[in-house]
Each structure stands twice: as C-alpha cells, then as structure tokens.
Amino acid sequence: MSIRHAVPADVDTLADIEAASYPPAEGASRQSIAGRVAVYPDHFWLLEEDGGVKAFVNGLVTDQPDLTDAMYDDPHLHTPEGSWQMIFSVVTAPAHRREGCASRVLRQVCADAKDAGRRGVVLTCKERLIGFYARFGFVDEGVSASTHGDVVWHQMRLTF
Structure with missing residues (x-):
C-alpha cells in the first residue's frame, strides 16, 4: 500500500467512495470534489493498493x-501557506473498512501538516467518532x- 496525492483522473473514484460513505446532504458531490482536486490536489491523500483507492482524506489549508x-x-x-490544515472527509x-486504512491516511495527513509548519489540523465529526479522533491526539x-x-x-483540533 502507498499514499499519494490526487490527480483529475481520480475524481470519479473519489466521488463514488464519498457517496458510499456519507448521506447525500453530508457528502461532497462529484462537482465539489472535482473543484477541490483542481485547486488543491496535494491536499488529497489517497491510500492505494494494486491501483485501487482504498481510502482518502482531503481538506484545504487556511x-x-x-x-x-x-x-x-x-x-x-x-x-x-495557511496555518491550519482543515479536513473535510x-x-x-466499503470493501476495505475495519482494515485500518483511514487511520493510516490520517496519520500521514497529520505528519505532513506538521512537516509543513502548520499550527495543527482541524476537523468536524459526529459525536460517535470523538473517541476515534481522540486516539490521534485531537x-x-x-x-x-x-x-x-x-x-x-463536534469540532476537533490537533495542535502541534
């Protein structure tokens, strides 16, 4: 498995994974994902194995x-050059849940944000996921x- 950044050819795959992971009102549309990839592809981290995307994290910097x-x-x-890495997704x-994929990508995002000199990482989550993110220091x-x-x-913050 490896982690890489997004390219425009990933948009459909990312939109499919997003749609399978969030209710329609909460998930990003294909159009929204395409706009994000066009502006900040290096702020999409994709966990890939054998050419398939297993998980991803994305968000802007501000x-x-x-x-x-x-x-x-x-x-x-x-x-x-912003201070905070925001995380949206x-x-x-679905076929790779409970394999630690999201944890692996999230650790990379946090390490990259720290290496880039950011103040920290911010995300929002539902109450049931507070404990999951707390394990990473949020x-x-x-x-x-x-x-x-x-x-x-709930807003969660990891400050470096």
Whole structure:
C-alpha cells in the first residue's frame, strides 16, 4: 500500500467512495470534489493498493482557526501557506473498512501538516467518532458552528 496525492483522473473514484460513505446532504458531490482536486490536489491523500483507492482524506489549508461551511464548497478559500490544515472527509471504500486504512491516511495527513509548519489540523465529526479522533491526539472543542448537511458536528483540533 502507498499514499499519494490526487490527480483529475481520480475524481470519479473519489466521488463514488464519498457517496458510499456519507448521506447525500453530508457528502461532497462529484462537482465539489472535482473543484477541490483542481485547486488543491496535494491536499488529497489517497491510500492505494494494486491501483485501487482504498481510502482518502482531503481538506484545504487556511489561516482561519475554525472550519466553516463555506470552506466545503469554495475551493478558492484554500491558502497554500495557511496555518491550519482543515479536513473535510476521512473515508474508506466499503470493501476495505475495519482494515485500518483511514487511520493510516490520517496519520500521514497529520505528519505532513506538521512537516509543513502548520499550527495543527482541524476537523468536524459526529459525536460517535470523538473517541476515534481522540486516539490521534485531537481534542473535542464542543459543538461546531458548522451545520454542514444539517447535522450537529463536534469540532476537533490537533495542535502541534
């Protein structure tokens, strides 16, 4: 298995994995994923084996300390030299769940963000996933101002 960054040819695969992982109101559309890949492909980390994508993580970089709903749909809010790596999706293809794929990619994202001199990594998650992210050092900051997909999210932060 190896981790690489996205290219435009990955968009359909990424959209399929995203659609299989989130309810429609919460997941990114194919159009949204294509826009993100076009603007910040190096902020998509794909775990690949035998030419197939097993899992991926993506998000933009910004100087804003909190994840906002606008960030999901406007890839041009990406600030390449920003302080915070935001994470929008941590997803695993259904056939590869419970194999540690998401954990492996998330560890790489955090290491890359630290190596790039970021202040940390921010994501939102449902309450049931707080413990999962806490294992990586993320701290629950409480209910997020984000209401993406009309869901209650907890903002989690890993500060370096």
